[in-house]
Amino acid sequence: MGNLERRTSMSPAQFALLFAVIGTGTAVLVMPATLVPVAEQHTWVSVILGAGLYFLAGTIFIKLGDCFPGESIVEYLPRIWGSALTVVTLVIFTGMILVQTSVRVQSFGREIVFFMFDRTPIEVVILSFLVVCTYGAVQDLGTIIRMAQWLLFLSAPPMAALLLLSMINIQFINFFPIWPVNIVGIVKGAIYSWPYYWGYEVLLILLPSINRRTTNLVAAMASSFLFKISLMLLALISTIGSMTVEGVKNIIYPTLLAVRGIELPGTFIERLDNYLLLSWIPFGYITIVIWIYIASVTWCQYFGYKDHRPFALIFSVVIYIASMSLHDFSIYLNMVETSRLLGFGFSVLIIPAAYVVVRWKRGRCKDDK
Amino acid sequence: MEYSKKQRLHKLSAVLIQASTAEAKDKLRILRKLIDSSAELGEDLSNLASHLRQVAAPEEEPFLFTTQLSENRNLLEVVFRDCDDVKYRYFSIGDRQAMMLYVEGMVGSDILEKFILTPLLQLKKDYVFTGLAAFSGILPVVSLKTSASARDCITAALGGYAALFVDGSAECLLIEAIQYQKRSIGIPQNETVILGSHEAFNEDLNDSISVIRRRCRDNNIKVRRVYIGERSKTAVAIVYAANLIKPGLMEEVEQRLNRINIDRVTSTASIEEFIVDHPWSPFPQVQATERPDKVVSSLYEGRVAIIVDNVADVLLVPTTYAQIIQSAEDYSTPAIVTSLTRLTRFFSSLVAIFLPAFYIALVSYHPGMIPTALAISVAEQRLRSPFPAFMEALFMEVLIELFQEAVVRLPQKISGAAGVVGALVIGTTVVEAGLVNALLVVITSVTAIASFTMPTYSFSMSLRIMRVPIIFIASVLGLYGLALSLMVIVTHMCSLRSFGESYGGNLFNITLLGDWKDTFFRLPATLLKSRPKQLGSQERDRGGKKDS
Numbered sequence: 071m072g073n074l075e076r077r078t079s080m081s082p083a084q085f086a087l088l089f090a091v092i093g094t095g096t097a098v099l100v101m102p103a104t105l106v107p108v109a110e111q112h113t114w115v116s117v118i119l120g121a122g123l124y125f126l127a128g129t130i131f132i133k134l135g136d137c138f139p140g141e142s143i144v145e146y147l148p149r150i151w152g153s154a155l156t157v158v159t160l161v162i163f164t165g166m167i168l169v170q171t172s173v174r175v176q177s178f179g180r181e182i183v184f185f186m187f188d189r190t191p192i193e194v195v196i197l198s199f200l201v202v203c204t205y206g207a208v209q210d211l212g213t214i215i216r217m218a219q220w221l222l223f224l225s226a227p228p229m230a231a232l233l234l235l236s237m238i239n240i241q242f243i244n245f246f247p248i249w250p251v252n253i254v255g256i257v258k259g260a261i262y263s264w265p266y267y268w269g270y271e272v273l274l275i276l277l278p279s280i281n282r283r284t285t286n287l288v289a290a291m292a293s294s295f296l297f298k299i300s301l302m303l304l305a306l307i308s309t310i311g312s313m314t315v316e317g318v319k320n321i322i323y324p325t326l327l328a329v330r331g332i333e334l335p336g337t338f339i340e341r342l343d344n345y346l347l348l349s350w351i352p353f354g355y356i357t358i359v360i361w362i363y364i365a366s367v368t369w370c371q372y373f374g375y376k377d378h379r380p381f382a383l384i385f386s387v388v389i390y391i392a393s394m395s396l397h398d399f400s401i402y403l404n405m406v407e408t409s410r411l412l413g414f415g416f417s418v419l420i421i422p423a424a425y426v427v428v429r430w431k432r433g434r435c436k437d438d439k
Numbered sequence: 440m441e442y443s444k445k446q447r448l449h450k451l452s453a454v455l456i457q458a459s460t461a462e463a464k465d466k467l468r469i470l471r472k473l474i475d476s477s478a479e480l481g482e483d484l485s486n487l488a489s490h491l492r493q494v495a496a497p498e499e500e501p502f503l504f505t506t507q508l509s510e511n512r513n514l515l516e517v518v519f520r521d522c523d524d525v526k527y528r529y530f531s532i533g534d535r536q537a538m539m540l541y542v543e544g545m546v547g548s549d550i551l552e553k554f555i556l557t558p559l560l561q562l563k564k565d566y567v568f569t570g571l572a573a574f575s576g577i578l579p580v581v582s583l584k585t586s587a588s589a590r591d592c593i594t595a596a597l598g599g600y601a602a603l604f605v606d607g608s609a610e611c612l613l614i615e616a617i618q619y620q621k622r623s624i625g626i627p628q629n630e631t632v633i634l635g636s637h638e639a640f641n642e643d644l645n646d647s648i649s650v651i652r653r654r655c656r657d658n659n660i661k662v663r664r665v666y667i668g669e670r671s672k673t674a675v676a677i678v679y680a681a682n683l684i685k686p687g688l689m690e691e692v693e694q695r696l697n698r699i700n701i702d703r704v705t706s707t708a709s710i711e712e713f714i715v716d717h718p719w720s721p722f723p724q725v726q727a728t729e730r731p732d733k734v735v736s737s738l739y740e741g742r743v744a745i746i747v748d749n750v751a752d753v754l755l756v757p758t759t760y761a762q763i764i765q766s767a768e769d770y771s772t773p774a775i776v777t778s779l780t781r782l783t784r785f786f787s788s789l790v791a792i793f794l795p796a797f798y799i800a801l802v803s804y805h806p807g808m809i810p811t812a813l814a815i816s817v818a819e820q821r822l823r824s825p826f827p828a829f830m831e832a833l834f835m836e837v838l839i840e841l842f843q844e845a846v847v848r849l850p851q852k853i854s855g856a857a858g859v860v861g862a863l864v865i866g867t868t869v870v871e872a873g874l875v876n877a878l879l880v881v882i883t884s885v886t887a888i889a890s891f892t893m894p895t896y897s898f899s900m901s902l903r904i905m906r907v908p909i910i911f912i913a914s915v916l917g918l919y920g921l922a923l924s925l926m927v928i929v930t931h932m933c934s935l936r937s938f939g940e941s942y943g944g945n946l947f948n949i950t951l952l953g954d955w956k957d958t959f960f961r962l963p964a965t966l967l968k969s970r971p972k973q974l975g976s977q978e979r980d981r982g983g984k985k986d987s
Contacts, residue, residue, distance in 0.1 A: 084948075182919055187919065195916075198923060199923065205927060206926070213941075216941055216945065217944070220933060220946065224947075341807045341808045344808055348918060348921075348922055352922070
């Protein structure tokens with residue numbers, strides 16, 4: 071008996087926490103700059119609408135997985151549409167992960183350099199970050215789940231506290247005008263919000279590891295969406311309320327600036343934006359760790375290996391090279407767009423299509439209620 | 440003539456007056472070689488003899504006893520060659536010759552005389568020897584057993600048994616007569632409490648087990664013994680609560696102990712490093728304690744105690760960060776006080792690792808985060824020192840380490856004086872000399888004090904070890920480096936396992952939030968009705984069942 075602990079199992083609540091940490095930091099820091107130019111005053115509607123859209127996508131992921139109990143997408147997809155299309159799907163899935171993580175890593179490096187080390191080369195920041203992420207990604211699932219919980223408890227309270235503190239600078243007039251409603255902008259914003267809700271895609275690989283005897287998985291996932299919505303709405307209120315929509319449109323990291331603007335009378339704490347960055351780093355770390363792990367396990371399962379670590383090392387190198395190639399801001403923006411398309415397409419088109427094929431071939435799945 | 444012989448022996452130059460020093464040296468070298476060769480030859484011959492005797496013996500047995508007492512004596516004399524503390528006592532039992540073998544100092548002379556020799560010597564001359572087993576009705580001793588195994592006989596004799604041989608029998612009677620010098624039960628040296636038990640384990644295995652038994656008259660507390668050390672054959676007891684322990688844990692502990700391949704066991708550390716999964720980790724993965732009450736509490740949480748003979752510390756497994764941070768005192772102070780103390784300890788562990796690095800990061804990279812008044816004060820103080828913040832911090836770390844080591848190594852009477860000298864040197868002289876600034880002295884002192892608040896010394900050491908690399912990282916990457924270090928530590932703590940239990944990962948495990956009642960906080964005893972879920976004890980209710 072090597073180990074008495076079950077390493078590859080988690081409860082729905084643990085999944086909810088795992089999902090809650092993926093991409094949340096970026097959602098708070100970057101989301102206003104992306105969505106406010108599109109949906110303006112009604113970004114909050116886009117955020118809620120986007121949550122509904124991607125929650126639906128996540129539910130389809132669960133339903134698809136329920137049609138093949140105990141199997142991951144690597145195992146059941148060949149039975150849905152053959153091995154050739156399976157490879158294509160897995161390549162898109164991995165491509166989506168790698169592009170999005172590379173964008174995230176580049177964005178992470180930019181923010182750290184911009185706010186903390188203006189004279190340090192971004193390569194140093196990204197390399198050190200990826201080295202630590204790789205160390206996390208070579209761990210087993212049990213360790214990653216525990217890390218996610220640790221870091222959520224460690225980071226979410228200070229992040230939420232700082233966002234709440236930034237409310238002291240808001241002016242309600244900045245939320246107006248409420249009318250006219252920009253329907254196109256809201257819908258566009260909802261679609262664009264994918265990078266801030268991504269994370270439910272891990273279900274394709276991890277669903278067999280979730281022990282669902284006690285809690286409803288869909289409800290657990292919904293609670294994670296609520297958590298993300300809350301933080302994003304806080305960030306929106308904080309940024310729009312203190313800087314106006316027009317102000318937010320012209321700033322790359324509005325949340326950080328909103329928090330920097332906090333001036334607590336008579337206290338000894340200054341430059342709170344650095345504290346926000348510190349609370350964001352764990353979110354960024356665990357997000358990258360989880361995605362390197364998921365990409366590694368996907369191909370590890372595909373090739374029938376048991377040890378995902380060599381794949382994790384390879385993907386880390388790929389992410390480093392890819393993120394380094396995004397120094398040029400126009401290329402970076404193109405990649406952001408590409409990753410958004412890949413993610414949206416994969417979540418809303420490919421996997422639902424697979425589910426439709428399954429339903430068409432097999433009728434109602436056994437576990438469907 | 441006699442005088443001249445002595446002269447020749449003692450002074451070579453007197454016999455070989457003409458010889459040069461070189462010639463004398465040559466002859467001495469030859470003599471030394473001859474002595475060495477003869478010793479080796481003697482060794483080889485005895486080895487050869489023991490091999491020849493071993494031919495018929497089964498594996499692991501040095502030889503087989505014969506029915507001839509003289510033969511057995513010769514065999515034992517070879518085994519115990521040059522062991523002057525091994526004694527042989529010859530006497531007659533009826534018409535037969537008998538021999539008693541024992542090790543001086545390990546057995547009690549009174550026991551030998553009153554309870555073994557006297558009854559045997561009082562046997563009548565016409566006593567008919569029917570076998571060693573018959574002596575069980577004659578000798579008023581607690582424990583005796585017959586054995587045909589030479590190995591068992593030798594081990595038992597070295598452990599304080601008297602071995603009785605009778606001519607005509609190929610067995611020996613092993614009679615317990617243990618009475619060696621040992622330390623009495625004392626007070627804890629490292630885990631003192633104001634309220635509660637003041638008993639500590641001593642080095643005797645049986646005493647250690649007895650102080651545990653005294654605290655729990657429970658037939659579910661089981662004790663299994665294994666012997667570790669190819670040469671020392673040290674007894675190690677595995678103690679556990681059979682109705683509580685997680686299935687498979689005891690077997691795992693026993694397997695790991697049995698896998699230890701070492702010649703001797705002299706400390707718990709030599710066992711600890713063999714049974715943990717990550718011997719290179721700075722964190723202690725096994726908890727050592729000298730307090731029986733702590734062991735009993737742990738047993739009833741589903742943990743296993745490993746007691747090593749001749750060591751005054753008991754090892755507890757599995758061990759987690761939350762357990763390391765708990766103190767025996769926690770259960771004798773009010774719950775609200777304990778809860779605050781525990782939170783302080785958790786905070787202290789962070790301070791002990793990160794505070795100097797945080798200072799370096801702020802001063803070197805993020806001075807904007809320091810309030811303006813303080814930043815001006817720090818800048819002014821730093822002007823007096825020629826070194827960068829990193830060098831200053833490193834210098835203070837080295838000084839602190841030096842003083843800590845000195846205080847630990849010095850005799851108790853002098854260590855106090857060394858502490859005073861250290862405090863004076865660090866506190867005033869270093870600042871006055873312009874080597875470091877006063878704020879850093881405060882930070883270093885707070886860091887050291889924070890590491891002293893840890894209830895487990897080995898954990899406090901591991902915090903000290905981690906501090907230095909983090910200082911380096913902070914000096915290169917500032918707060919960002921600090922955050923990365925935290926990630927690495929969290930990842931390591933989550934990946935580390937002690938007998939299957941996550942070392943630090945379960946602290947925030949959502950499925951184990953119920954365990955917080957005795958982790959971050961301690962609720963009043965009336966609310967601690969269930970055992971920690973993390974250790975997977977079979978029976979969670981502390982009220983227990985009426986079982987066998």
